[in-house]
Amino acid sequence: MKAMILSAGEGTRLRPLTLTTPKPMLPVGGRPLLEHIILNLQRCGISDIGINLYHLPEKVIDYFGTGRQLGVNIRYSVETTLLGSAGGVKRLAGFFDQTFVVYYGDVFTFANLRPMIELHRQSGAPVTMGLYRVPDPWNRGIVELDSNKSIVRFVEKPPKDLAFSNLANAGIYVLEPEILNWIPANTHYDFGHDVFPNLLAQGVKVAGYVINEPIIDIGLPEKYAEANAFVSEVAV
DSSP states (O other), X not given: OEEEEEOOOOOGGGTTGGGSSOGGGSEETTEEHHXXXXXXXHHTTOOEEEEEEOSSHHHHHHHHTTSGGGTOEEXXXXXXXXXXXXXXXXXXXXXXXXXXEEEETTEEEOOOOHHHHHHHHHHOOSEEEEEEEOSOGGGSEEEEEOTTXXXXXXXXXXXXXXXXXXXXXXXXXXXXXXXXXXXXXXXXOOIIIIIHHHHHHTTOOEEEEEOOSOEEETTSHHHHHHHHHHHHHHHO
């Protein structure tokens, strides 16, 4: 199975840490976040991985190389213009000829993705969105999930008084290659703002899987500190 790790962000909210280090290379528990992600994918049976890069790409390439030392094969896509979460995946469309996982490069979790992949295969949906419960849904893309584990509504960062759910987009998806047809080439395009709303508007089934293991988006300084504290507690 294959995966795409989205690692092109500049990490502006984590400056000055990211001025000289790409956000996915920030250490969590003594090793780069990106290494945690790759190892988690490898544990879930995923060995062929695409990674898109933009900010300080050589730092990532020099560290991981082909990925052999971690038991995976890595293909890099260095963007000269940021293409967004979906546009970055589209750029490697030829690589994804089977069911694949998309994993945001600022998501820290030890979650086992095998049950999510199994749900995806059973659902028949072309896309399954990983979900997690959050205390601040107005800062996230949130969903309404029906009894059949299908997403019936998705809103990206709604106003606080209109937040209708605490189930948020976890930044981990399982996709079929056909979803790439919904993404224009060489265009900045986003899963949350563009792809998912378009799919739902056209009546395409989007499955949802609730991940119960801890998930931390390290995009803010306090969340980055939280991820490091969590690893320290787990290691004790």
